[in-house]
Each structure stands twice: as structure tokens, then as C-alpha cells.
Amino acid sequence: MSSPSSAVPHLWAVVPAGGAGTRLWPLSRRHEPKFLRDLTGSGRSLLQATHDRLAPLVEDRFLVVTGAAHRDAVVGQLDGLDPAAVLAEPSPRDSMAAIGLAAALLEQRDPDAVMGSFAADHVITDEPGFRAAVTEAAEVARGDRLVTIGIEPTFASTAFGYLQVGPALPGSGGYQVEAFVEKPTEEVARGYLASGRYRWNAGMFVVRPTVLLDLLARWHPDFARDLRALAAGGTDGLQDRLARGWEALPRIALDHAVAEPAADEGVVATVPGSFGWDDVGDFDSLATLLPEPADGPRVIGDQALVTALGTTGLVVPAAGRVVAVVGLEDVVVVDTPDALLVTTRERAQEVKQVVARLVAQGRADLT
Amino acid sequence: MSSPSSAVPHLWAVVPAGGAGTRLWPLSRRHEPKFLRDLTGSGRSLLQATHDRLAPLVEDRFLVVTGAAHRDAVVGQLDGLDPAAVLAEPSPRDSMAAIGLAAALLEQRDPDAVMGSFAADHVITDEPGFRAAVTEAAEVARGDRLVTIGIEPTFASTAFGYLQVGPALPGSGGYQVEAFVEKPTEEVARGYLASGRYRWNAGMFVVRPTVLLDLLARWHPDFARDLRALAAGGTDGLQDRLARGWEALPRIALDHAVAEPAADEGVVATVPGSFGWDDVGDFDSLATLLPEPADGPRVIGDQALVTALGTTGLVVPAAGRVVAVVGLEDVVVVDTPDALLVTTRERAQEVKQVVARLVAQGRADLT
Structure with a gap:
């Protein structure tokens, strides 16, 4: 196991930067959404903070996927990053398209790549703890599993989806994921907490790009083929290819397209994390972070x-x-x-x- | 008895325009106090509304007494009024000095004058009812009494002083005032309401100027003499005389200087009124008015x-x-x-x- 907070070779951070954050109005606006704002008064936007906490692990191995309207702002905020690492979606097509496009690009660029997807608008208080979990997840992902980081629930939230955790995987720090479950009622959520067998699904997937695309190809073969075709040629001319081919991609979340059916097949693992995570969904959760x-x-x-x-x-x-x-x-x-x-x-x-x-x-x- | 809302010959309105209204911050400010503001959204400031509701009774017979800092604003808001009718106090010296100065000026100018004092920052909803009460009070005041309008209490307020009402005065619509009482506790106020013998003291005094100054002279002879000396010569050169003599005047409310001792002597009368009065003391009372x-x-x-x-x-x-x-x-x-x-x-x-x-x-x- 790697020591926490040192770089992980061939680990890439994929950062989907989207979502309007309407429950954080008037701080968050369509033209200046939540991830571009310094919501916590830290001096850094949520996007910048996401970059800062990942950079010790991935150095300059970032791909950010954002809406065309926000690309310039993202490039401006991440001023140490190669602008070619910021991909502009012509229109929102949910997380499978955004993360799948990044996977298809990385599959070509780095055969040894492991990628981790981390939303640009979440807050994490224990950064070393976060990096230790990601490092562990990258190890497990090299065994060709789809790995999700399972956040230890601190209260019976009805705003998050959950993972049902199974037995430990021999020879690693990971556990089998039995199933993904949707946002529960409060009563059901209290049962999850009491059982000790459920964790929050924060959408932090760590996986080899080829594993992700091959899993996608099992249930959505056209989708996987189209993503690989869009990525052929790398980032050169990519925006032109997206202008022609992006709109035809399905609008579906990665969870539904890949993670849920893959869990049913027993190829999803989780690595536990308890590093003070929040998706800053509204002002109540923002207050809790301060x-x-x-x-x-x-x-x-x-x-x-x-x-x-x-x-x-x-x-x-x-x-x-x-x-x-x-x-x-x-x-x-x-x-x-x-x-x-x-x-x-x-x-x-x-x-x-x-x-x-x-x-x-x-x-x-x-x- | 005069009909309501027609002019009352020789009736003068004296309008003290003072008070910061700090409980109405941030609408009311030192430099733009409550009486200069349109607090109710009527399109007229409280001062203008005070003028508007009195003008049918007094036509252009107004004297406004305000702080030197607000004189220009008052003149600006009352643009139909002769600027000489707006007197500037060099410093705040409470209501006896302000109203007494107006009385001393009117005593010289109009031997038949009856004056009524009405704060610039109160709100009245039933204006014809108000004018009927003032008209009645002026009749009673011609009998050389100090007349106060007694507002029918609508709840057990602890924010206002009260009048204790005695027997009807034969041949008029007035009643004897037995005593003025300070702001009561809520329990005492509830007793006042239940008795039916108490009314709110809104500081609306109607009186012949000479009667007021002669009453003042009984308990504060120097004060009455000084006011008459300041007023000698009328408004010509008045501000120069005030600059020399104003600061030496006592700081005392008209209620304490004259009204309370005069009630003890049986020379104060009241005329009842129930015309929707409020002194707009805070945002709670402002809300009630809407x-x-x-x-x-x-x-x-x-x-x-x-x-x-x-x-x-x-x-x-x-x-x-x-x-x-x-x-x-x-x-x-x-x-x-x-x-x-x-x-x-x-x-x-x-x-x-x-x-x-x-x-x-x-x-x-x-x-």
C-alpha cells in the first residue's frame, strides 16, 4: 500500500464540473454555478479546492469535463493546468457521457492509467484521509474492478444514495459491493446506519478506463463504441468531433449505465472512507461544514x-x-x-x- | 359644533418634527429620520401626511418646529408652505420649549388663536374622524382649558401614557381629565381597558396660546418669560434670538411642565377620539398599520x-x-x-x- 499523499503513478483525476446548485441561490447562479464559487470562505472555489486536494496524488494528470458556457471560467480558475485538459461538453448529457469520454481519451493516452472521478462541487475536510482512500482504491482498481469509495454515513441522510457493502476482498483493502440503493426514506436510512453495512455513494469511481468502457459495452455497446470513436485522435480536433457526435449520446448516469448492473455481476468493490465529505446540497449542509x-x-x-x-x-x-x-x-x-x-x-x-x-x-x- | 373637515377659524397647527426613530432603522436614520420618510408606502412622508390631514382644518396656519439639521428637508417636503413657518431649534430641548415657542409666536400674531400640537411622525387612518375630534377640541379650548385628545385604546399597550377621564363637562363634548399616568405594566394596562375610564395620551394638546403660557408661568415663570422674550418681534430675526437664548431653556416635556400639574388643578379637558392612531414606534406597529x-x-x-x-x-x-x-x-x-x-x-x-x-x-x- 502506498503511503498517503504521495503521487500515485498513472493515476488520473477526472473532474466533472457541472450542476447548477439551485438550492444555493443566490450564491450559485446558472452563469456562476456552485463549483466556481468559494462557498466556504476558504479563498478557493470548490473547483479549485477539488484540484488542490487531488494534485498531490495525480500531479498534472487531470481531465476536467464542463459545459461549454463554463469552459473559459474553469480554465481561468485552474491557471496551472494545460487548457487542453479542460473538455467542453456541447450540452449536458449526464455523467456517463462526461466520464466515459474522459475514459476513452485516457484509454488511448496511457495504457496503464487508472482514473478516479471526483465531482468539482463537493467539500472534504480531512484531505490526507481522502487521499489515503483514493490511493487504496487505485490499488484495488488495478485488479480490474470498478471501485467506489464508500463514505461512512454520519447521519441518516435522505439526500444521498447508499452502497450495500459485502465481504472483504482477500488480499486488498476493498470490499465487495452487493448493490447500490437509491435515496432512502429517513426510517430506512436509520436502519442502514444501525446495520453498519451501508455507506454513502459519493460518485467517486476509481477504475481502469478500459475496464469502465468494456463494462459499458456489455449493457450499452453503441454508447461505448461512440465514445471510443469520439476520442480517436485524442484532444486534437476533439471539439469538432464533439460538435458532430455529442448530441446523439444517451443521457444516463454512470450509476445506472454501469455501476448498478456491474454490482449485480459482482465486479464492483468499495474502499471505505471517513474524511468529512459533503456535497454542499443546500445552505443547511453548507452551515454544517463551518x-x-x-x-x-x-x-x-x-x-x-x-x-x-x-x-x-x-x-x-x-x-x-x-x-x-x-x-x-x-x-x-x-x-x-x-x-x-x-x-x-x-x-x-x-x-x-x-x-x-x-x-x-x-x-x-x-x- | 362645526361640521367635520371644514376649516376652523383661527385654529393653528403646531407640528413638532423631531425624534430619530432608531427602532425603525435602517429605514429611519439620524439624517433622514422617521418623519421625513414614507414609511407606509402612501407616497407621502409622515410629515407630509401630517400636513395633509391638518390642512383642511387650518388652511395655511402651520408652524413646524424641527432641528436645524432637518429644516431644509422639511421646507423642501412642505413646498406649499411659507418657509418662515418652519422654525429651526438650534438643539433639541424637548417638547415644552418647541411647543412653547410656537405658542409665544402665535400669542402675538393672532389674539384669537387656538393652537393644536400634532407630532409629525404619527399615523392616523380615519382622517375625517381625526378632524372632527380636533374641531371639537378647539371649541372646548376656547373655554380656556388645556384640551388633550384622548385616543380610545384598542389594546393594553405598555408603550403609551394614559389619561384618566372624569365627568363630562356641561355644555361641551369634553370631559374632565383627572390625571395623566405614565406607561403602565401590561396588567395595569388591562385594568385600564376594562374600566373604560382611560385613554391613550397621544400628546395632541389643543389650547389657546396665552392659556398655555400662563399655565407654564404658574410652575415655571422664568421659562414662560424667556419664551415670550424670544418670540417678541415675531419670526423676523427669530433665528438670531434663538442662537443666543435657546440653550438656556429647560429640557422638559410639556406633559410634565404643564399638563400634569394643570390636571391636578382641574383645568385639563379631553375630547374622545377613535380614529386609528399609531405612533409607529417599531416595525411591529408599522406592520399593524398595513x-x-x-x-x-x-x-x-x-x-x-x-x-x-x-x-x-x-x-x-x-x-x-x-x-x-x-x-x-x-x-x-x-x-x-x-x-x-x-x-x-x-x-x-x-x-x-x-x-x-x-x-x-x-x-x-x-x-
């Missing part, structure tokens, strides 16, 4: 702008204005130059309805 | 800027930005270009602590 002050609300940004009396929750003074909050528990106040959101941590999921309402009212410019 | 929508919060300003889901309370989108509020009951959201307030109707009184905190933090510019 240290809790002894007194007053959590603040992202300039604390001096916030005057709080008898208040807890989350305040984001992102418009440079003074924000005064009096007598509200678990409130969420997000102040931006053109839009203000006031809600509670409990109701934070409903922010996407505000975005839908604004679009219906002809104010899509604000979303 | 019609309650069938669904959603009350809005002052552009309703189209507010997107509310599962929310009641008060939203003021005064910065032109979209304000989205999700899942909060009885919330108060006041959005201005340089400061944002979020609180609840229940905690609205504590807004003055925010202002104190900002001053302590060196941000008096925002207050």
Missing part, C-alpha cells in the same frame, strides 16, 4: 459586516453591506448585490422553488 | 420584488433588489441600499440595540 461559533451565527465573508443579537444560523454578507439580524434561530441570510435570500436551515431545501418562481416570473436573469 | 394580505407578508414598496414562500410578517424591498423569504412567520426584512435588517415582529423593539452597537463599532455613518 465551525460553530461560541456565540452568534456562522458567517461566510467579512464578520465585521454582521451585527447579530440573539441569533444563530448562517449569514453571508456578500454584498458588502451591513447585515443586522435580531432574534432568529437557525436563520439563513444570504445577501448578494442583486438578490437577498432569508430562510431557515430547516427550509433550505425549498430555495430551489424560489429559483423556479423567479424563472416563471420572467426573472431568469437573477437565477 | 392591510393584512390573504397570503404572504405585508410589503412596503414594490410587491414584484418580493418572492415569499410560507412566510408572514413585513418585507420592505427598499434597495430595488429581489428579496426572497422562505418559511418564516412574523419575520421583518428591511432591505436598504447600505444596510439590511432581519428580525421578527416580536423582537422589533431590540432594533435600537443594533443602532447602539453600530455606533459603538464606529459605524455611526449607517445610523
Whole structure:
């Protein structure tokens, strides 16, 4: 087993950078989505933080797949990266197309490659722990398995899918994955936690590119063939080939296209991880990621702008204005130059309805 | 008895325009206090609305007394009024000095004058009812009594002083005032309401100027003499005389200087009124003044800027930005270009602590 945090030869990071993050409006917008934002006040966007935590493992072996509208912004934020490593999807076609295209390119470029896919908009608090798990997963993946990192659940979340974990695989740090299960009810989720046999599926797949594409070819042979054809020739002329061939690809998640049927066949493994992961789905989960002050609300940004009396929750003074909050528990106040959101941590999921309402009212410019 | 809403000969309106309204921050500021603001979204500031509701009774017989810092703004807002009718206090010296100065000027100018004092920052919903009460009070005041309009209490307020009402005065619509009582506890206030013998003291005094100054002279002879000396010569050269003599005047409320001792002597009368009065002390009372929508919060300003889901309370989108509020009951959201307030109707009184905190933090510019 490699030591944590040293580079893993031939390990490539594939970073799908997509998703609007509408439940994080007004911080996240269509034209400046969640992954381009510094949501936690760390000084780095979620995309940059994703790059930073992977670079010790993969050095410059990155492929980022993003929407055409965001390609320039991604290249601008990852200024040490070769712009050719940022692939632009002509339109969103879900995760199998994005990650499969990267796999097809890597299959040609590096026969010894192992790739790991990591969303650009997740947050991880224990980075060495994360890198140790990825390193372990890469070892297991070299045995031609599809490996997913199984996050230790810290509460009975109904917002994430789960893995059902089977017996340990002899001679490795991995375990058999019995099945993938969809987002459960809270009661079912509590049962999962109590059993100790379930882990969160964070979509972190580690796999040899050829293994991934060959698995895809078993259930979707045309899809695998088309991806390999698009990648023929590498990144030279790739955007022209995508302009012609991308729209015909199926819209399907990698989980459904490959991971679930592969689990049924017994070729999916998991490596456990417990490194403080969150997909920052809404302001409630964002608040949880921030240290809790002894007194007053959590603040992202300039604390001096916030005057709080008898208040807890989350305040984001992102418009440079003074924000005064009096007598509200678990409130969420997000102040931006053109839009203000006031809600509670409990109701934070409903922010996407505000975005839908604004679009219906002809104010899509604000979303 | 005069018919309501026709002019009352020799009736003068004296309008003290002062008070910072810190519990209405950030709408009310030191440099643009409550009375200069259109708090209810009527299209007229509280000062202008005060003028509008009195003009049918007094025509152009107004004297406004305000702080030197606000004189230009007051003159600007009351653009039909002779600027000489707006008196500038060099410094705040409480209500006896302000109203007494007006009385001393009117005593010289119009021997038949009856004056009524009406704060510039109160709201009245039934204007004909108000004018009928003032007309009645002027009749009673011609009998050389100090007349106060006694507002019928609509709830057990602990924020207002009360009048204890005695027997009817023969041959008029007035009643004897037995005593003025300070702001009570809630239990005491409930007793007042149950007795039917108490009314709110809104500081609306109607009186012949000479009667007021002669009453003042009984308990504060120097004060009455000094006011008459300042007024000698009328408004010509008045500001120069004020610059020399104003600071020496006592700081005392008219209630304490005259009304309370005069009640003990049996020379104070009251005329009842029930015309929807409020002093707009905080955002809770401001919300009460606005019609309650069938669904959603009350809005002052552009309703189209507010997107509310599962929310009641008060939203003021005064910065032109979209304000989205999700899942909060009885919330108060006041959005201005340089400061944002979020609180609840229940905690609205504590807004003055925010202002104190900002001053302590060196941000008096925002207050």
C-alpha cells in the first residue's frame, strides 16, 4: 500500500464540473454555478479546492469535463493546468457521457492509467484521509474492478444514495459491493446506519478506463463504441468531433449505465472512507461544514459586516453591506448585490422553488 | 359644533418634527429620520401626511418646529408652505420649549388663536374622524382649558401614557381629565381597558396660546418669560434670538411642565377620539398599520420584488433588489441600499440595540 499523499503513478483525476446548485441561490447562479464559487470562505472555489486536494496524488494528470458556457471560467480558475485538459461538453448529457469520454481519451493516452472521478462541487475536510482512500482504491482498481469509495454515513441522510457493502476482498483493502440503493426514506436510512453495512455513494469511481468502457459495452455497446470513436485522435480536433457526435449520446448516469448492473455481476468493490465529505446540497449542509461559533451565527465573508443579537444560523454578507439580524434561530441570510435570500436551515431545501418562481416570473436573469 | 373637515377659524397647527426613530432603522436614520420618510408606502412622508390631514382644518396656519439639521428637508417636503413657518431649534430641548415657542409666536400674531400640537411622525387612518375630534377640541379650548385628545385604546399597550377621564363637562363634548399616568405594566394596562375610564395620551394638546403660557408661568415663570422674550418681534430675526437664548431653556416635556400639574388643578379637558392612531414606534406597529394580505407578508414598496414562500410578517424591498423569504412567520426584512435588517415582529423593539452597537463599532455613518 502506498503511503498517503504521495503521487500515485498513472493515476488520473477526472473532474466533472457541472450542476447548477439551485438550492444555493443566490450564491450559485446558472452563469456562476456552485463549483466556481468559494462557498466556504476558504479563498478557493470548490473547483479549485477539488484540484488542490487531488494534485498531490495525480500531479498534472487531470481531465476536467464542463459545459461549454463554463469552459473559459474553469480554465481561468485552474491557471496551472494545460487548457487542453479542460473538455467542453456541447450540452449536458449526464455523467456517463462526461466520464466515459474522459475514459476513452485516457484509454488511448496511457495504457496503464487508472482514473478516479471526483465531482468539482463537493467539500472534504480531512484531505490526507481522502487521499489515503483514493490511493487504496487505485490499488484495488488495478485488479480490474470498478471501485467506489464508500463514505461512512454520519447521519441518516435522505439526500444521498447508499452502497450495500459485502465481504472483504482477500488480499486488498476493498470490499465487495452487493448493490447500490437509491435515496432512502429517513426510517430506512436509520436502519442502514444501525446495520453498519451501508455507506454513502459519493460518485467517486476509481477504475481502469478500459475496464469502465468494456463494462459499458456489455449493457450499452453503441454508447461505448461512440465514445471510443469520439476520442480517436485524442484532444486534437476533439471539439469538432464533439460538435458532430455529442448530441446523439444517451443521457444516463454512470450509476445506472454501469455501476448498478456491474454490482449485480459482482465486479464492483468499495474502499471505505471517513474524511468529512459533503456535497454542499443546500445552505443547511453548507452551515454544517463551518465551525460553530461560541456565540452568534456562522458567517461566510467579512464578520465585521454582521451585527447579530440573539441569533444563530448562517449569514453571508456578500454584498458588502451591513447585515443586522435580531432574534432568529437557525436563520439563513444570504445577501448578494442583486438578490437577498432569508430562510431557515430547516427550509433550505425549498430555495430551489424560489429559483423556479423567479424563472416563471420572467426573472431568469437573477437565477 | 362645526361640521367635520371644514376649516376652523383661527385654529393653528403646531407640528413638532423631531425624534430619530432608531427602532425603525435602517429605514429611519439620524439624517433622514422617521418623519421625513414614507414609511407606509402612501407616497407621502409622515410629515407630509401630517400636513395633509391638518390642512383642511387650518388652511395655511402651520408652524413646524424641527432641528436645524432637518429644516431644509422639511421646507423642501412642505413646498406649499411659507418657509418662515418652519422654525429651526438650534438643539433639541424637548417638547415644552418647541411647543412653547410656537405658542409665544402665535400669542402675538393672532389674539384669537387656538393652537393644536400634532407630532409629525404619527399615523392616523380615519382622517375625517381625526378632524372632527380636533374641531371639537378647539371649541372646548376656547373655554380656556388645556384640551388633550384622548385616543380610545384598542389594546393594553405598555408603550403609551394614559389619561384618566372624569365627568363630562356641561355644555361641551369634553370631559374632565383627572390625571395623566405614565406607561403602565401590561396588567395595569388591562385594568385600564376594562374600566373604560382611560385613554391613550397621544400628546395632541389643543389650547389657546396665552392659556398655555400662563399655565407654564404658574410652575415655571422664568421659562414662560424667556419664551415670550424670544418670540417678541415675531419670526423676523427669530433665528438670531434663538442662537443666543435657546440653550438656556429647560429640557422638559410639556406633559410634565404643564399638563400634569394643570390636571391636578382641574383645568385639563379631553375630547374622545377613535380614529386609528399609531405612533409607529417599531416595525411591529408599522406592520399593524398595513392591510393584512390573504397570503404572504405585508410589503412596503414594490410587491414584484418580493418572492415569499410560507412566510408572514413585513418585507420592505427598499434597495430595488429581489428579496426572497422562505418559511418564516412574523419575520421583518428591511432591505436598504447600505444596510439590511432581519428580525421578527416580536423582537422589533431590540432594533435600537443594533443602532447602539453600530455606533459603538464606529459605524455611526449607517445610523
